[in-house]
Amino acid sequence: MKRAEIRARLDEWRREGRFEPRCDSWLAGFDEDFSRLLGAEGWIGLTWGPEYGGHGRGFAERFVLTEELLRAGAPVAGHWIADRQIGPAVARLGTEELRRHILPRIAAGEARFCLGMSEPDAGSDLASVRTRATRVDGGWALHGQKVWSSNAHRATHAYVLARTSDGTKRHEGLTEFVLDLDQPGVTVRRIPDLRGPGHFCEVFLDGATVPDAWVLGTVGNGWTQVTEQLSFERGGPERVLSTYPLLRLMLDSGGGPRLGELVARLTALRALGRQVAARMDAGEAPIAAAATLKLLGNRFEVDVIEAARELTRAGVGAAAWPRFAAMLADAQLSAPGFSLRGGTTEVLGVVVARSALEGAR
Ligand SMILES: Cc1cc2nc3c(=O)[nH]c(=O)nc-3n(C[C@H](O)[C@H](O)[C@H](O)COP(=O)(O)OP(=O)(O)OC[C@H]3O[C@@H](n4cnc5c(N)ncnc54)[C@H](O)[C@@H]3O)c2cc1C
Incomplete structure (x- = not known):
């Protein structure tokens, strides 16, 4: 993918009025139609395989594309989190069923993710998460509260870090889940910021369920996995x-x-x-x-x-x-x-x- 071609395409879209450049466009610039446009262009899911709707390219190529999108100030928040970290995490650690379900939807700009890591008493100290996942027939039920989940009110899915057991050490017993937000047991409330209603939300989980196949990686290994995922996030x-x-x-x-x-x-x-x-x-x-x-x-x-x-x-x-x-x-x-x-x-x-x-x- 050539940098000059990406620039030319973005210039064209800007001239056509498909977006207005802005700062912080990867968090504050949320435009579902623009995400679908990029999906159709083949610009989402660059790093995972074509069998999952991706494009089999590397992070170095994705780096060039994302640089250009940010330089242009294009509204990419709709798919950013999914493309940057949840998609790659599912590609590395997800079950075949989860990969086949979610990766093509992310790549098309249809599946929009929010991040459910932080909680009222767990920010920097992420190992203090108290959201709990308990065993139910065929999966897990989630109970707890997430906070600062950017764009959760417009997301279709959430990544959730939850406690599945009480280990002897705080970093043990955590598990990563992919949650479909369109179900009972999920309540999303917006939190105003300096702009008024912005991207911040809190997410209340009251028995929302996740099937076994939507657990990311190994039950209880969430701490190691999320620490690695943070390098993709940062x-x-x-x-x-x-x-x-x-x-x-x-x-x-x-x-x-x-x-x-x-x-x-x-x-x-x-x-x-x-x-x-x-x-x-x-x-x-x-x-x-x-x-x-x-x-x-x-x-x-x-x-x-x-x-x-x-x-x-x-x-x-x-x-x-x-x-x-x-x-x-x-x-x-x-x-x-x-x-x-x-x-x-x-x-x-x-x-x-x-x-x-x-x-x-
Ligand atoms: C714009 C924005 C978007 C966000 N989006 C999301 C999201 O989508 N999903 C999500 O889960 N979270 C999100 N967050 C939350 C973010 O991850 C937390 O705010 C961050 O991890 C800090 O946690 P905290 O707010 O609880 O602060 P605290 O952890 O309470 O920290 C308070 C202060 O203490 C300092 N401190 C804490 N621990 C140490 C230490 N060990 N050594 C030295 N100093 C320390 C901190 O640096 C900070 O200055 C978002 C936050 C912002 C601002």
Whole structure:
């Protein structure tokens, strides 16, 4: 897949009015029709096999495609989580029945996933999850509460991390499930954010069921599996490019004393992102490298906003550039979440430092 061809296609769609570029488009830009359009184009499910509706390409190729989608500010939130981490997790760990059911639907842009990891008392400390799965005939019944599940109100399915037994250690006894949200026992409530009603939701589970075939991987092995999955969640270009459309406006207009520094940092971050993708293609789950990318990438995303604000404060006319003020304001409303979602700065620092210490031993 050639970068220039992707760019040309996206330009065409933008000119046709199929989307308006925005910052944070992978979380805030939710457009089911656009996800279906990308599915029809063959741009979802790149990393899994054609027998499951995918395209048999690697993470390195997906890296190029996702970079271009983010650079364009295209509304990709509808399929992002499914394409980035749940699809690959199902391809690696799911039963044949689950693969055949869900992967083609994700690749078509029809199955939309939310992430049910966090709970009111389990965020950074994910091993504290209290949502419980109990045995029922042919599967499991889920009871508990998830919170901050982005776009759950528009999702068809959820990934749920739940406790299936009480191990002697907290990290034992966790299991990963794929849950069909269209059933009794599921209640989704939206949580307002700075914009008012946004993507945040809480999900209440009161006896919702999951068949055995929809368990991901091994019962009780959820901690190891979710830790690996986090490298897919943290290691992509969306942890660097959430504010790229704003940087693009500054570049196009030639404005700002900090542009050189920002572009230099972006070049280094992209090199790291490509390394992470190559290691995923080699079958690794590069946990520390992905944490490094997110840690440094989030700082970069916020610094782009700060540089844009400096321009408006310096009165260089930036406020008059088309779309600049609106895009800056929108980016500012997303920014508080950058360093929290997918692991906070402090927690990522712990992951990186621990890995360095282990390497030094
Ligand atoms: C925009 C956004 C989207 C999100 N989407 C989802 C989603 O779709 N699904 C989902 O499950 N969750 C989602 N989350 C939740 C997110 O994963 C959690 O907010 C995050 O893991 C932090 O957990 P917490 O909010 O409970 O904070 P806490 O874990 O309570 O942390 C509070 C503070 O303590 C610090 N801290 C905690 N532990 C340590 C430590 N060991 N060492 C040093 N400092 C520490 C943290 O860095 C933080 O500053 C989203 C969050 C945001 C902001």
